[in-house]
Amino acid sequence: MTMKSLSLLAILSLLALTLPLAIASDPSPLQDFCVGVNTPADGVFVNGKFCKDPKLVSADDFFLAGLQNARAVANAVGSNVTAVNVNNLPGLNTLGISLVRIDYGVNGQNPPHTHPRATEGLIHFQANVGRSPAVAFAALSSQNPGVVTIANTVFGSNPAIDPNVLARAFQLDPKLIMDLQAKF
Structure with missing residues (x-):
């Protein structure tokens, strides 16, 4: 083999090893924050949402009222999952996180599941011992965990x-x- 052939082979080998790693990741946030809105006010589109004008951002964009309140549980598995994401808490846009509140009825469960685009950390705040409801919060490492x-x-x-x-x-x-x- 010639030196030119070896160089080409080395470059192709390097690309073959690194290209899958580059393709298999979530995009990095492009800025510190971009409060998501559904209208193209300024036309800046980041992580699937248009950005609110930073001069118009308020504390309300980073607050979700009522998350501390228990939710009714009326289904076969005995749990109620409340998702907290950029759609109901616009300040989460570009932060790469979301959250869920899980309310358990007596003997309720959160069925086996996966999140294809995230890892999940679960914290139980109240034990469910068959007599009283329980609550848990899960943090997810993606804006859109699925x-x-x-x-x-x-x-x-x-x-x-x-x-x-x-x-x-x-x-x-x-x-x-x-x-x-x-x-x-």
């Missing part, structure tokens, strides 16, 4: 996953899988 609830995804997919495939994967009877799919 959520994928495992049971909904597996048993409620459309089109449905073949019950025989799920029965074999979970080592269950196919009739039980069809019953589970019917619930979703």
